[in-house]
Amino acid sequence: MKVVEIKPRKLKGTIHVPSSKSYAHRALLAALLADGISTVYDVTLCDDVMATLRAIEALGAKVEYIVDKRPDLFTLNITGSTPLNVTDKIIDCRQSATTLRFFIPLVLTTNESFVFTAQGNLPSRPLDDMYEILKQDYIVYKNKDGKLPLHLKGLLRGGTYYMDTSITSQTISAMLFTLPLLESDSKIKLTQKLSSKNYVDMTLSMLKHCGIHIDCLSEAGEFFIPGKQQYQPFDYRLEGDYSSAAFWLCACAMGSEVLSTGLKVKSLQADRVFLNILSRMGAKIIKQGNGLKVRAEEPLKEVTIDVDGAPDLVPVLAVLAASLEGITQLTGLRRLQYKETDRVKTTMNMISSLGGDIVQMSDKLIIRGTGSLQGGTVHTGGDHRIAMAGAIASTICKDNVVVTYANCVDKSYPMFWDDFQKVGGEIEEYYMDG
Known part of the structure; x- marks a missing residue:
């Protein structure tokens, strides 16, 4: 230990905050599904992002790692795999819940058997909302008393999916990435209030960036997803991570002087x-150059x-x-x-x-x-x-x-x-x- x-x-000093891992997960998944080479800039290779990188490689993506001027940021050239060319049917999500949820529906476009494993307390975290989706589509799956490892095989089909997102929005984001690949159109209808709407907005923004069209039919949470869509290759620069910057901004509010750079104000x-x-x-939020700091006068x-x-x-x-x-x-x-x-x-x-x-x-x-x-x-x-x-x-x-x-x-x-x-x-x- x-x-x-x-x-x-x-x-006191200046920190270039790590890039957003929420955006990184989405960009890497979109790059896997694109027909061509996508480039993602300013990637922080934290454990969660590495889990998603290993997952896209297991599904056929080719990743070239280029060290940027900063040793902690990488440029990734990613050759997509469309249709998915499976090279490993065991997906180790480490401790990344986003990786786990994003890839469960995606592998169900292959009609092959997969096993999802994880570490830490992730194997014990609830997946009930995801299991409900599998049941709606009669997907065969097996777990260990509701815990990982998860074995599954089946084929996701277009249709109407009723989803409870009161605990996490990761499941709806996962389905929004996968459903455009299906042969027929789909709808998503939420049965509970959407939690963490911002994360769904991030997903919709990323999908739009790579040419995927989603219709938001109501504020209550109803989406129409046309099938037979093709992800387009893209370039994308990740913005700084506010979850990480919050620690330095907090320190400023408590009397320290730290400038956090790399953040997108809007x-x-x-x-x-x-x-x-x-x-x-x-507190006063002060923009200084390409950075932010906080002052409590x-x-x-x-x-x-x-x-x-x-x-x-x-x-x-x-x-x-x-x-x-x-x-x-x-x-x-x-x-x-x-x-x-x-x-x-x-x-x-x-x-x-x-x-x-x-x-x-x-x-x-x-x-x-x-x-x-x-x-x-x-x-x-x-x-x-x-x-x-x-x-x-x-x-x-x-x-x-x-x-x-x-x-x-x-x-x-x-x-x-x-x-x-x-x-x-x-x-x-x-x-x-x-």
Whole structure:
């Protein structure tokens, strides 16, 4: 187990944030399906993106890796595979739920047998909404008491699909990528309120970019997808990731001076809402060159924040709330138990272990901020966002912060600890049995 011990320090400097892995998943999948060579620029090869890269290679894509001027960003030339030329029928999704959900319907265009495996707690995360789709189309599948590995074989057919997206929007995005490939037209009708609408908007934007037409029939969530469509090859430059930038923006709001570059101001990313939250609290968002930073000239105000549309922000918002004087409430927690950990529990444990005051009442977290934290040990449970939130919390702590399973940041931000030191963070790394 890799452990990082952090001394309390304010941070100062410039960070080029990693590229959006949400956009990366979508661009790589579209490139697989395109008839020709597509080029995707500024790709951060985090663990989740690598899972999708291995999956598109298993389905016949050829990938050329070109190192950019920055060692942590790559240009990928991807030769598509249309129709899919299967080279490996075992898809290891690692810990990437997006990879798992995006590729289940896609392999059902081949009528071949596949096995999906995963690591971490992903094998235990619910797939009930996906199983309902398989049942609608009489797809033969087998799992282990509802858990991975998942064995399946069948052929997806055009038609009307009723979908519950109240827990995740990944399933509808997966179907929007796959249904245009079918021989006949399809419809998607949502049975519950769409969660994380921004992610579906990102999918629709990517599909449009590569020549796929989708009709949105109603605001309530009804889509018409013509069949027999062909993905066109494309060039695409990934924008910076707001989920990762949120940690540096939070540090700024708590007294550090970090410029985050590579971000698109007008972005569809759900976690861009972090800028709106900071503005509501009274912080100033400053655009400087191709970067953003935050300045809090007056003490920030405590607010109530609905995190249902951006659940990945909860750990860093809890840290920010602990830095304020007063009570902050985070509502809309229903989906957090389905993340890399039960993120309500791990967030509460993180704040409590650092000396903060946090309680859960029904569907909300209540954080009583005192302006600082004491320090202590953050048990991440292997959750990358808890690890990074714990690191940023060190900037308002009196004593050192110890972060366990610190290499879990590789899931989304493999250069995090290097960047943390680049802006003045002082850490000591060591390994323990665990």
